[in-house]
Amino acid sequence: MKAYFYDNLPGDQRLPHDSGKEVTVAELEKVGVLYFRFPDVEGVNGLASERGYKNRDEIIVSPEKMGAIYETKVRQFFDEHLHEDEEIRYIRDGAGYFDVRNEGDEWIRIKLVKDDLIILPAGIYHRFTTDDTNYIQAMRLFKEEPKWTPLNRTEGLDENPYRQEYVTQFLK
Ligand code: KMT
Ligand code: NI
Numbered sequence: 710m711k712a713y714f715y716d717n718l719p720g721d722q723r724l725p726h727d728s729g730k731e732v733t734v735a736e737l738e739k740v741g742v743l744y745f746r747f748p749d750v751e752g753v754n755g756l757a758s759e760r761g762y763k764n765r766d767e768i769i770v771s772p773e774k775m776g777a778i779y780e781t782k783v784r785q786f787f788d789e790h791l792h793e794d795e796e797i798r799y800i801r802d803g804a805g806y807f808d809v810r811n812e813g814d815e816w817i818r819i820k821l822v823k824d825d826l827i828i829l830p831a832g833i834y835h836r837f838t839t840d841d842t843n844y845i846q847a848m849r850l851f852k853e854e855p856k857w858t859p860l861n862r863t864e865g866l867d868e869n870p871y872r873q874e875y876v877t878q879f880l881k
Contacts, residue, residue: 710744710825712737715808715816722787722838723806725820732817740811741830741879748824753799753848756826762797762850770805771844779843786837790859793871794852796829803845810834812880832875834862 712732720726734744747753757765770786772779789810798807800821807819807827820840821827829835839845849855860866867873 710746710822710827711820713818715818717816721841723783723841723843725840726818736811737809737817737819739879740809740817741833741875742809742819743828744819745826745828746824747799747826753826753850757850761852763852764855765848765850766855767801767846767848769844769846770839771803773844783839785859788859789834789836789862791832791834791862791866791869791872791875792829792856792859793869794831794856796835797826797850799826799848799850800824801846801848803842804840805845805847806838806840808836808838830875830879832869832871832873833879 712734714728714730714732716726716728718726737744745752745756747756756762770779770782775782798821800823802823804820804822807821807829808816809819809829810833811817819827849857860869
C-alpha cells in the first residue's frame with residue numbers, strides 16, 4: 710500500500726498520478742478508511758467474523774477475463790460514487806488504485822497490491838481503477854446480500870442519509 714495526493718494532471722487514469730505528497734495510514738483513518746495487510750487468508754477470516762462479513766467472492770478485472778467490455782468497465786469504476794454499505798477489498802494478485810475524497814474534497818490515491826485489504830466506509834466518495842498492468846484479482850467481502858450499486862456523485866447525493874451519516878461521523 711502506498712497513499713498520496715492525486716496530481717489531478719491529464720493522462721490515463723491507470724498511470725500513477727503521484728503528486729509526491731504522501732498520505733499516512735493515520736490520515737486515511739481520519740476519513741474512515743481502514744487499511745490492513747494480511748499475508749494469509751487466516752487474518753481475513755478473523756476480521757470477517759469480527760465484523761460480520763459472512764459472504765465473499767473473487768473478481769478478476771483484466772482484458773483477458775472481461776474481453777471487449779474491459780475498457781468500459783474500467784471507465785465505469787472510475788466514475789466518482791458512494792455506496793450505502795462498506796466496500797471491502799482484499800487484493801490477491803495484481804494491483805489497482807482506490808481514490809478517496811478527503812475532508813477538503815481532494816483526491817487521495819491508494820495503491821493496493823497483493824495482501825492489502827481496505828475498508829471504505831459507507832458514504833465516502835471514491836472511485837477505482839486498475840493500474841497500467843491492467844490486471845487485478847480481488848476478494849470482495851460483504852455482510853448479507855452484496856449492495857454494490859454505485860450511486861454516482863451529483864449535487865442531490867449530498868442529501869443521501871448514508872452520506873450525511875458519513876459526513877457527521879468523519880468530516881465534522
Ligand atoms: C469496485 O468496487 O470498484 C470494484 O469492485 C473494482 C474491482 S475490485 C478491486
Ligand atoms: Ni465503489
